[in-house]
Amino acid sequence: MNTLATIEARRSIKHYDPEHEMPEEDLARLIELTKLAPSSFNMQNYRMVVVRDPELRKQIRAAAWDQAHVTDASVLFIMCADLKAHEADPAKYWSHAPQEVQDILGPMILPFYQDKPQLIRDEGIRSTAFAGMTLMLAAKEMGYGSCPMIGFDGEVVSKLINVPEDHVLSFIIAVGKEAKPAWPRGERLSDSEVVIQDRFA
Numbered sequence: 001m002n003t004l005a006t007i008e009a010r011r012s013i014k015h016y017d018p019e020h021e022m023p024e025e026d027l028a029r030l031i032e033l034t035k036l037a038p039s040s041f042n043m044q045n046y047r048m049v050v051v052r053d054p055e056l057r058k059q060i061r062a063a064a065w066d067q068a069h070v071t072d073a074s075v076l077f078i079m080c081a082d083l084k085a086h087e088a089d090p091a092k093y094w095s096h097a098p099q100e101v102q103d104i105l106g107p108m109i110l111p112f113y114q115d116k117p118q119l120i121r122d123e124g125i126r127s128t129a130f131a132g133m134t135l136m137l138a139a140k141e142m143g144y145g146s147c148p149m150i151g152f153d154g155e156v157v158s159k160l161i162n163v164p165e166d167h168v169l170s171f172i173i174a175v176g177k178e179a180k181p182a183w184p185r186g187e188r189l190s191d192s193e194v195v196i197q198d199r200f201a
């Protein structure tokens, strides 16, 4: 499949084969591809909690309106963001770049985000979203279905997976072997509703 066909074929899958176990090499490949997603300053501030423990999955399902994909998918990725990523040694994000680029960008990261909690949080949500979309398209190409999810009690799930104070839970992605196809795709809004030319009126 090429990228355009993968984008057209991806759907939010609700029914998974509960017996299917994702091979370790598929999981590793999926993570490797997800990490190619872009992030501001290459901070890679997304964190993926890979949940496979069946007991924990039952507890998360109970906090997620009993949605079956929480337990039936092969893997649950809980996408979180590290709100302190900008404070880490910036050299590690830019070690690949020429020294003159490192010298400019490295010192920019901390002042750009410092004392701006809303911007830091927004950056976390942005990065997890880019990583999540990359993950779902990669999963589709690899023969897996996926479903992004926000239908759960964030406080309860954060506690269940011990999200640290300086991290935030963004959303969940279920990935597994499709047992039933998705319903027909929901109508998309017209271009006139979603596309604004140059500026809002």
Ligand SMILES: Cc1cc2nc3c(=O)[nH]c(=O)nc-3n(C[C@H](O)[C@H](O)[C@H](O)COP(=O)(O)O)c2cc1C
Residues within 6 Å of the ligand: 010, 011, 012, 013, 014, 067, 147, 148, 149, 150, 151, 152, 171, 182, 185, 186
């Ligand atoms: C942020 C977000 C949260 C979502 N939460 C859920 C969810 O909790 N449960 C679910 O079954 N689908 C969930 N979905 C899937 C949407 O319902 C789905 O993307 C939408 O209906 C379009 O369908 P498609 O992805 O198959 O094109 C979510 C999607 C997004 C982007």
